[in-house]
Amino acid sequence: xxxxxxxxxxxxxxxxxxxxxxxxxxxxxxxxxxxxxxxxxxxxxxxxxxxxxxxxxxxxxxxxxxxxxxxxxxxxxxxxxxxxxxxxxxxxxxxxxxxxxxxxxxxxxxxxxxxxxxxxxxxxxxxxxxxxxxxxxxxxxxxxxxxxxxxxxxxxxxxxxxxxxxxxxxxxxxxxxxxxxxxxxxxxxxxxxxxxxxxxxxxxxxxxxxxxxxxxxxxxxxxxxxxxxxxxxxxxxxxxxxxxxxxxxxxxxxxxxxxxxxxxxxxxxxxxxxxxxxxxxxxxxxxxxxxxxxxxxxxxxxxxxxxxxxxxxxxxxxxxxxxxxxxxxxxxxxxxxxxxxxxxxxxxxxxxxxxxxxxxxxxxxxxxxxxxxxxxxxxxxxxxxxxxxxxxxxxxxxxxxxxxxxxxxxxxxxxxxxxxxxxxxxxxxxxxxxxxxxxxxxxxxxxxxxxxxxxxxxxxxxxxxxxxxxxxxxxxxxxxxxxxxxxxxxxxxxxxxxxxxx
Amino acid sequence: xxxxxxxxxxxxxxxxxxxxxxxxxxxxxxxxxxxxxxxxxxxxxxxxxxxxxxxxxxxxxxxxxxxxxxxxxxxxxxxxxxxxxxxxxxxxxxxxxxxxxxxxxxxxxxxxxxxxxxxxxxxxxxxxxxxxxxxxxxxxxxxxxxxxxxxxxxxxxxxxxxxxxxxxxxxxxxxxxxxxxxxxxxxxxxxxxxxxxxxxxxxxxxxxxxxxxxxxxxxxxxxxxxxxxxxxxxxxxxxxxxxxxxxxxxxxxxxxxxxxxxxxxxxxxxxxxxxxxxxxxxxxxxxxxxxxxxxxxxxxxxxxxxxxxxxxxxxxxxxxxxxxxxxxxxxxxxxxxxxxxxxxxxxxxxxxxxxxxxxxxxxxx
Ligand SMILES: NC(=O)c1ccc[n+]([C@@H]2O[C@H](COP(=O)([O-])OP(=O)(O)OC[C@H]3O[C@@H](n4cnc5c(N)ncnc54)[C@H](OP(=O)(O)O)[C@@H]3O)[C@@H](O)[C@H]2O)c1
Numbered sequence: 001x002x003x004x005x006x007x008x009x010x011x012x013x014x015x016x017x018x019x020x021x022x023x024x025x026x027x028x029x030x031x032x033x034x035x036x037x038x039x040x041x042x043x044x045x046x047x048x049x050x051x052x053x054x055x056x057x058x059x060x061x062x063x064x065x066x067x068x069x070x071x072x073x074x075x076x077x078x079x080x081x082x083x084x085x086x087x088x089x090x091x092x093x094x095x096x097x098x099x100x101x102x103x104x105x106x107x108x109x110x111x112x113x114x115x116x117x118x119x120x121x122x123x124x125x126x127x128x129x130x131x132x133x134x135x136x137x138x139x140x141x142x143x144x145x146x147x148x149x150x151x152x153x154x155x156x157x158x159x160x161x162x163x164x165x166x167x168x169x170x171x172x173x174x175x176x177x178x179x180x181x182x183x184x185x186x187x188x189x190x191x192x193x194x195x196x197x198x199x200x201x202x203x204x205x206x207x208x209x210x211x212x213x214x215x216x217x218x219x220x221x222x223x224x225x226x227x228x229x230x231x232x233x234x235x236x237x238x239x240x241x242x243x244x245x246x247x248x249x250x251x252x253x254x255x256x257x258x259x260x261x262x263x264x265x266x267x268x269x270x271x272x273x274x275x276x277x278x279x280x281x282x283x284x285x286x287x288x289x290x291x292x293x294x295x296x297x298x299x300x301x302x303x304x305x306x307x308x309x310x311x312x313x314x315x316x317x318x319x320x321x322x323x324x325x326x327x328x329x330x331x332x333x334x335x336x337x338x339x340x341x342x343x344x345x346x347x348x349x350x351x352x353x354x355x356x357x358x359x360x361x362x363x364x365x366x367x368x369x370x371x372x373x374x375x376x377x378x379x380x381x382x383x384x385x386x387x388x389x390x391x392x393x394x395x396x397x398x399x400x401x402x403x404x405x406x407x408x409x410x411x412x413x414x415x416x417x418x419x420x421x422x423x424x425x426x427x428x429x430x431x432x433x434x435x436x437x438x439x440x441x442x443x444x445x446x447x448x449x450x451x452x453x454x455x456x457x458x459x460x461x462x463x464x465x466x467x468x469x470x471x472x473x474x475x476x477x478x479x480x481x482x483x484x485x486x487x488x489x490x491x492x493x494x495x496x497x498x499x500x501x502x
Numbered sequence: 503x504x505x506x507x508x509x510x511x512x513x514x515x516x517x518x519x520x521x522x523x524x525x526x527x528x529x530x531x532x533x534x535x536x537x538x539x540x541x542x543x544x545x546x547x548x549x550x551x552x553x554x555x556x557x558x559x560x561x562x563x564x565x566x567x568x569x570x571x572x573x574x575x576x577x578x579x580x581x582x583x584x585x586x587x588x589x590x591x592x593x594x595x596x597x598x599x600x601x602x603x604x605x606x607x608x609x610x611x612x613x614x615x616x617x618x619x620x621x622x623x624x625x626x627x628x629x630x631x632x633x634x635x636x637x638x639x640x641x642x643x644x645x646x647x648x649x650x651x652x653x654x655x656x657x658x659x660x661x662x663x664x665x666x667x668x669x670x671x672x673x674x675x676x677x678x679x680x681x682x683x684x685x686x687x688x689x690x691x692x693x694x695x696x697x698x699x700x701x702x703x704x705x706x707x708x709x710x711x712x713x714x715x716x717x718x719x720x721x722x723x724x725x726x727x728x729x730x731x732x733x734x735x736x737x738x739x740x741x742x743x744x745x746x747x748x749x750x751x752x753x754x755x756x757x758x759x760x761x762x763x764x765x766x767x768x769x770x771x772x773x774x775x776x777x778x779x780x781x782x783x784x785x786x787x788x789x790x791x792x793x794x795x796x797x798x799x800x801x802x803x804x805x806x807x808x809x810x811x812x813x814x815x816x817x818x819x820x821x822x823x824x825x826x827x828x829x830x831x832x833x834x835x836x837x838x839x840x841x842x843x844x845x846x847x848x849x850x851x852x853x854x855x856x857x858x859x860x861x862x863x864x865x866x867x
Contacts, residue, residue, distance in 0.1 A: 001729075002720055002723055002724060002732075003723075003732060003760040003761055003779070004716070004719055004720035004723065004756075004757075004760045005720050006760060006855070007853075007854035007855040007858065008855050011717075013717065013720070013721070015724055015725050016721075016724055016725060016726075044713075044714055044717050047717070047720075047721035047724050048721065048724070048830075082833070084818075084819075084833030085833055088830075088831070088832060088833065121726060121824065121828040122726065123725035123726040125725070155725075156725070420547070425551070425585070
């Protein structure tokens with residue numbers, strides 16, 4: 001324990017370390033990782049680091065520095081670059097070319113790391129960031145192990161961050177977990193779900209467990225149902241070929257929306273320690289009532305966007321997109337009716353929807369409370385209370401309550417109380433990747449997905465996907481720029497409910 | 503003047519003179535007008551996380567009369583960093599034919615990042631002349647936004663026993679002082695007096711401003727520096743220019759409290775000794791010299807060379823050297839006073855590290 005950091009509980013400054021990025025020539029490195037490290041340095045959250053980029057592309061240290069600087073100038077939330085911070089950072093950026101399936105390359109990497117650590121007076125703490133195509137995850141980890149680069153132990157530490165997706169179905173997730181665990185202890189592995197790095201997602205926990213008034217209402221006695229929406233205005237852009245293999249269920253719901261669902265529904269953990277929180281998330285996933293193939297029509301709606309207009313621009317239909325097959329059966333919209341079979345949530349439906357080409361970009365959780373047991377004000381009704389937690393954009397919380405309309409008549413109208421992050425705190429929230437990199441350097445896995453969690457979510461999702469593959473479940477169409485197909489309206493309509501317009 | 507014209511001038515930052523007992527009413531009516539304003543592109547949001555009462559002493563020779571204009575600038579810059587209701591207390595010399603008490607309201611607006619909302623903080627200015635300052639504590643109490651914490655900000659460290667000060671402090675949850683701008687002897691001891699009220703959290707702006715420096719000191723003993731060698735540090739010598747004399751003492755107190763236990767004994771001019779955590783003694787030296795950069799050198803028996811850092815104002819860098827002789831240079835940013843103040847208001851809680859540092863520093867005299 002560093003005696004100078006005593007009594008500063010919020011100081012998470014991690015030990016000096018080297019961050020090794022696999023996939024350094026890629027898009028994520030330039031757009032997110034390097035800018036995140038730069039912003040962490042500006043905020044003085046890191047004491048000392050070196051960065052070693054690696055990928056197959058041959059380039060020099062200076063080339064990689066140049067592309068890093070370009071990334072900061074284009075994508076950093078604090079721009080343009082501060083010359084003095086950059087001069088410190090650029091000196092500690094290095095590049096080491098190598099193929100990820102070549103064991104000898106890893107031995108050379110180890111030797112290079114030792115030289116770099118000596119040069120920067122760093123201990124042998126190493127964080128490996130796998131920002132490569134998922135097919136490279138297992139080979140890289142195997143080769144890291146063979147080259148003696150990821151020994152267990154905390155002093156020095158060796159940790160690995162793995163990008164998404166972690167598997168494409170249950171079997172592949174189990175395989176990948178097995179490959180990973182042959183080399184690494186679970187405490188060394190950090191599976192990224194960048195939603196968990198978002199301030200507002202973390203605030204779900206703060207909101208629920210740091211305030212006394214909500215938690216007593218957070219159950220089937222008072223909650224009628226919950227709606228979770230993850231809507232994008234974008235189509236598949238240039239990732240048509242990739243997306244056509246994935247679909248929105250596997251690309252968004254299995255990971256991001258399920259994480260949001262878990263945080264909205266979990267039981268109070270005993271502490272904010274990594275395993276305490278993740279144990280509770282796992283219990284939510286395990287309590288999800290499976291969707292049997294014969295219930296598919298009644299509980300899951302899938303659809304593809306047709307041509308239409310989004311934010312004033314005419315856009316093509318999904319099957320007309322580049323990289324997408326004319327007969328494609330991949331969904332760009334999914335709505336699900338879920339139940340969490342436990343004491344707290346018994347009987348409360350959780351409606352989830354996620355889609356591309358929606359009218360606006362929004363991610364939110366809305367808790368719809370039950371109506372009052374007796375209507376005191378005949379004919380006048382403010383509607384049920386809704387608590388909406390907006391995750392992006394315009395992060396904030398709104399609460400709708402019924403209020404008397406001024407005047408002689410007893411009219412009740414819903415009014416909203418609104419809290420917005422940007423207005424209240426003024427300061428910009430850090431990027432998800434900043435928080436996640438810092439946590440991984442500090443060894444805190446709370447905001448990362450554990451192996452058993454990933455498997456539990458695939459266990460739920462995979463049968464739905466397989467049923468679709470076998471031709472079950474009608475594929476609906478919806479006009480781009482709408483809130484989805486009629487069938488989705490029906491999903492709630494037949495329960496006497498309606499989607500909220502976020 | 504029409505409502506719309508008043509509103510425009512209000513949100514543009516113009517000060518409106520109002521009678522003290524009409525302040526809340528006037529503010530409400532201006533906000534009501536803002537709510538109806540037709541400028542849909544920039545709807546106005548009124549935001550408040552803190553009540554911040556800032557004392558601007560304009561009477562020469564009084565505590566806090568260091569640079570009243572700098573205090574006013576800090577108020578003007580504050581909305582960029584913190585949504586708060588600012589209550590500015592300007593105390594002036596009596597003047598014939600002038601009211602004992604005057605007040606103004608104004609709004610400080612910035613365009614927020616999320617979709618062009620105009621986010622406005624309110625500013626209420628109360629100016630007293632001569633004995634008019636006796637009205638200030640009760641006015642401040644009346645003007646606090648309910649259920650929001652209250653910070654009281656001084657330009658120095660005023661005497662805790664002065665009646666107006668006592669009244670103001672009574673309304674505060676957090677007290678922000680500036681020891682390196684204080685007059686009179688021993689401002690640190692005066693700060694310690696305020697710590698006697700357990701529900702008041704006290705913080706010093708010089709301390710907050712030194713956080714980058716403190717982080718670098720902590721980083722000196724991060725790995726690869728072996729943890730077991732920390733106990734071999736036997737001497738800490740802190741150097742500072744006269745202008746940073748008080749903060750330097752506070753920082754030496756922090757180093758002493760981090761490495762040592764108990765209270766220091768004076769062993770010479772600018773030199774003290776105190777027992778260390780694992781046994782043995784730690785010597786603390788303070789050297790104040792014109793031209794020194796705020797720096798510290800940690801040395802000991804078996805350290806091959808001292809660990810040292812120095813913050814150099816001329817180059818705006820912190821120079822660092824460690825046992826291995828490795829020299830690094832890190833930039834330091836000069837932060838605006840308002841930014842430092844907003845850092846001081848990130849939490850309402852006690853800063854334990856500051857309290858420990860202060861307790862030890864008051865013994866270093
Ligand atoms: N971009 C995003 O916004 C985003 C968001 C969330 C998650 N992700 C995930 O993050 C990872 C990286 O995304 P990206 O957008 O940066 O991808 P990218 O631009 O395609 O970059 C992939 C990187 O991996 C290397 N690579 C490619 N094929 C390889 C192979 N067979 N063996 C070894 N290395 C190989 C490439 O470098 P060389 O060709 O030089 O070897 C390149 O540096 C992916 O897993 C993706 O799913 C990305």
